[in-house]
Amino acid sequence: MTNDNLMIKPRVRFAPSPTGALHIGGVRxxxxxxxxxxxxxxxxxxxxxxxDQGRYVPGAEEYIIEALxxxxxxxxxxxxFGGPDGPYRQSDRKEIYLKYAHELVQRGxxxxxxxxxxELDVCRQSQEHxxxxxxxxxxxxxxxTLGDAESSxxxxxxxHFVIRLKVEPGRSIRIKDLIRxxxxxxxxxxxxxxLLKTDGMPTYHLANIVDDHLMRxxxxxxxxxxxxxxxxxxxxYEGFGWQDTMPLFSHLPLIMKPVGNGKLSxxxxxxxxxxxxxxxxxxxxxxxNFDGFRxxxxxxxxxxxxxxxxxWHPGGDQDLFSMDELIQLFSIEHIGKSGARFDYEKxxxxxxxxxxxxxxxxxxxxVRPLAEAKGYQVSDAFLSxxxxxxxxxxxxxxxxVEMGYYLFEPVREYDEVTLQKRWNGEIATVFxxxxxxxxxxxxxxxxxxxxxxxxxxxxxxxxxxxxLPLLRIAFVGxxxxxxxxxxxEVFGHEETLLRLRAFLxx
RNA sequence: GGUCCGUUCGUCUAGGGGUUAGGACACGUCCCUUUCACGGAUGAAACACGGGUUCGAUUCCCGUACGGACUACCA
Numbered sequence: 280m281t282n283d284n285l286m287i288k289p290r291v292r293f294a295p296s297p298t299g300a301l302h303i304g305g306v307r308x309x310x311x312x313x314x315x316x317x318x319x320x321x322x323x324x325x326x327x328x329x330x331d332q333g334r335y336v337p338g339a340e341e342y343i344i345e346a347l348x349x350x351x352x353x354x355x356x357x358x359x360f361g362g363p364d365g366p367y368r369q370s371d372r373k374e375i376y377l378k379y380a381h382e383l384v385q386r387g388x389x390x391x392x393x394x395x396x397x398e399l400d401v402c403r404q405s406q407e408h409x410x411x412x413x414x415x416x417x418x419x420x421x422x423x424t425l426g427d428a429e430s431s432x433x434x435x436x437x438x439h440f441v442i443r444l445k446v447e448p449g450r451s452i453r454i455k456d457l458i459r460x461x462x463x464x465x466x467x468x469x470x471x472x473x474l475l476k477t478d479g480m481p482t483y484h485l486a487n488i489v490d491d492h493l494m495r496x497x498x499x500x501x502x503x504x505x506x507x508x509x510x511x512x513x514x515x516y517e518g519f520g521w522q523d524t525m526p527l528f529s530h531l532p533l534i535m536k537p538v539g540n541g542k543l544s545x546x547x548x549x550x551x552x553x554x555x556x557x558x559x560x561x562x563x564x565x566x567x568n569f570d571g572f573r574x575x576x577x578x579x580x581x582x583x584x585x586x587x588x589x590x591w592h593p594g595g596d597q598d599l600f601s602m603d604e605l606i607q608l609f610s611i612e613h614i615g616k617s618g619a620r621f622d623y624e625k626x627x628x629x630x631x632x633x634x635x636x637x638x639x640x641x642x643x644x645x646v647r648p649l650a651e652a653k654g655y656q657v658s659d660a661f662l663s664x665x666x667x668x669x670x671x672x673x674x675x676x677x678x679x680v681e682m683g684y685y686l687f688e689p690v691r692e693y694d695e696v697t698l699q700k701r702w703n704g705e706i707a708t709v710f711x712x713x714x715x716x717x718x719x720x721x722x723x724x725x726x727x728x729x730x731x732x733x734x735x736x737x738x739x740x741x742x743x744x745x746x747l748p749l750l751r752i753a754f755v756g757x758x759x760x761x762x763x764x765x766x767x768e769v770f771g772h773e774e775t776l777l778r779l780r781a782f783l784x785x
Numbered sequence: 786g787g788u789c790c791g792u793u794c795g796u797c798u799a800g801g802g803g804u805u806a807g808g809a810c811a812c813g814u815c816c817c818u819u820u821c822a823c824g825g826a827u828g829a830a831a832c833a834c835g836g837g838u839u840c841g842a843u844u845c846c847c848g849u850a851c852g853g854a855c856u857a858c859c860a
Contacts (some may be wrong), residue, residue: 296860331859396858408786410856441858459790468788476858483860507789507855532791533854540852585797588809592798596808615798617791618853625797625810635823672822697820744819751820759821 289321289497293347293354294487296328297339300560300569301346303621304502304534304543307586311531312500313352314587314609321497325357326490327368330480340368346557350579351602364494369486376481379489379519380442380474384422388518389474391430391440392421410470413448442475444484444511444518452510457498457529457611464510472511484508488515491526499526500611503618506530529611532590535618543621545569553623557582572626576675578637578645581630589619599632631674642666646679653680655687664769668761686769690756690778693785697758701748707783709739710749714779721772725764732764753782 293309295301316323325347329335344359356362366372383389392411398420403409416423421443422430434440448467456462474485481489491499509528516525533542537551548555548569559571572582584600592615593600593608600608634642643662650657657665665686669679680687713735722728736746751763754775760766767775 294860298860328860334859392858399858408856410787439858443858456790462789464789470856473858478858480858482858487860502854503790504854504860510789530790535853537796542853588797590797594799596799598798598809615791619798620796622796622810628810631823669822671824742819747819757820761821762818763820 287497289316289319290324290495291316291321291498291500292324292326292357292491292494292496293352294326294328294490294501295343296331296334297336297343298331298334299336299339299562299567300545300556300558300571301339301343302543302545303555303557303572303586306346306350306557306582307534307589308500308502308531309347309352310350310583310586311591311609311614314605315498315500315611316355317606318609322355323352324362324364324494324496325354325360325367326494327358327370328483328486329368329370330483330486332370332478332480342558342560349557349573350583369481369490372486372490373480375493376475376486376489377479380481380485383444383474383515383518384442386518386520388445388514389442390416390422390445391434392416392419392443392471392473393425393430393433393438393440394420395439411443412470413446413467416443416471439477441473441477443471444474444514446471446511446514452513454509454513454528456506456509457527458532458614459506459530459616462506462509466510466514469510469514472508474515484511484515488512488519488521492516492519492521492524495524496526498529498611500529501531503530503533529614532615533618534589535620537621537623542618547621551623555621576677577626577630578633578676581633582626584633585626585629589621590615599629627674634670634673634676637670639663639667639670642670642679645676649677649680650687653684653687655680657687661769668765668769672761685755685757685760689781690754693752693756693782694758697748697752701745706745706749709741710746711783713746714776714783717779718776722767725762725768728767729764753779 291312293312295305295309313323315321325344327340327343329340340358347354354360356364357367380389384391399409399411402415409415411419418424423445425433446466446469450466452464452466454462454464472484473482475481509530513525516522535541536543536547537553543555545555547553549566554570554572554575554577556569556571557573559574560567560569562568573579580601583602583605587600587605588598591609591613593610593613640663643659643666646666647662650662665683666679669683669686673679673682684691713732716735717728717731720731722731732746732750733743736743747763748758751758751760751766754760754763754766754770770778
């Protein structure tokens with residue numbers, strides 16, 4: 280058996296199902312596919328796998344496209360992007376699967392089955408671990424037991440049927456997984472999977488293999504949950520006679536819950552109060568609303584960096600990588616084998632670092648919409664200073680306008696605990712005096728202000744600790760805030776006075 | 786239950802037959818700073834267990850335990 284896959288430009292695909300918001304694990308799968316394609320000079324394809332009409336959710340497709348756009352993964356081909364192998368939405372390819380399903384029956388690798396779901400349920404109830412396979416199919420209603428004539432007439436009569444893969448027992452199926460090495464399955468253990476459903480739509484297994492073949496996919500990079508059915512997929516490639524161009528498989532480790540057992544699920548977001556989706560999602564009910572990384576205030580670069588390292592590392596001690604670096608360094612061989620726990624603290628840390636490293640102008644452009652959404656109308660000049668003042672102490676983009684609301688509107692409340700300790704009649708008098716002094720002192724910058732205030736403190740025989748904390752509270756209301764004098768500089772003389780006076784008459 | 790996959794600090798991981806087992810997040814202490822944060826320094830913290838193979842195993846092999854996925858006319 281030859282395999283030319285390594286000689287040609289790779290073609291990979293990300294093939295999500297539009298059943299709701301795209302899970303963050305899906306974003307990681309897309310990212311790995313994208314990185315691999317970009318590094319190899321290959322093609323990254325977006326295929327929508329909507330073969331389950333019952334689970335289709337309107338808006339999910341748009342969500343997927345927008346999520347990929349947000350994190351910077353642009354497909355070269357696919358739904359919404361065009362390309363030579365379309366359509367890329369499986370529901371638009373129904374006839375293709377139909378044709379291939381019947382072809383597989385002709386080739387003797389599949390058969391018609393007439394058992395209804397209800398009948399199979401009965402089997403499952405009477406038999407502990409019932410599976411439709413080489414052992415049981417002889418006792419069931421299918422073209423193997425009924426014969427061609429009877430089957431044909433049943434079909435002609437319009438009886439419902441499915442097409443099942445005919446798995447021949449007694450052989451070993453070896454899968455060469457780029458991450459896990461050789462994985463062997465015994466065909467005797469495999470069930471006769473449904474390939475074509477009664478509604479005429481294919482199952483994942485059929486659609487996936489037909490499309491991957493037709494779209495000339497060279498590498499399948501997908502979640503580990505697909506590893507068990509890969510043996511069936513290999514059988515399909517062989518059944519169609521496509522084994523020579525069968526793609527290479529790489530099964531990614533799963534992303535696990537932050538705490539507890541099992542893989543990360545959409546419910547974990549609400550459960551732990553963290554986002555597990557790239558973008559927020561509005562469902563039919565409150566329970567189906569999900570927070571997104573974007574709305575939480577994450578930078579896509581940080582999310583990409585975080586996700587890239589959840590199950591992969593190029594080696595060495597570096598942990599901050601730009602998309603370009605990731606593209607350059609990515610390798611399937613360095614993908615880990617075990618599940619990676621979703622560590623939200625780490626995600627936040629990446630975000631913080633990316634915000635710190637970002638230049639003010641870029642930050643201004645990102646914060647402006649957030650400020651405007653809050654009704655704050657400010658100049659770029661002011662926003663730039665505000666952002667510079669705050670960026671070392673925020674974790675999220677939203678912190679600029681939430682934690683730092685006081686930069687855009689009057690102080691909402693003053694820290695009473697600190698005031699209890701530091702405010703008294705005597706200090707109130709001095710503070711009023713300081714305010715009046717500053718009223719006539721039109722300072723230009725924090726240094727000038729600081730000199731003036733310190734001089735005043737000394738003149739009054741006080742200590743910095745007597746006045747500085749109170750100034751901070753007057754300016755921003757809390758003891759947790761940016762440097763006092765720099766804050767005043769951002770406000771400017773007029774606003775600084777306004778705040779001092781508001782504080783005095785509070 | 787069956788099939789398959791996995792197991793290095795709490796977490797993400799580097800490493801790999803002989804290392805003081807490295808980094809990052811989180812945590813502790815100190816410095817900077819009369820706030821918070823950033824930054825700097827520093828500390829605690831890991832090769833699941835049992836057998837082999839070997840002069841030597843965290844690294845290779847087997848088993849056990851534990852974890853995970855799959856087991857639908859869902860993907």
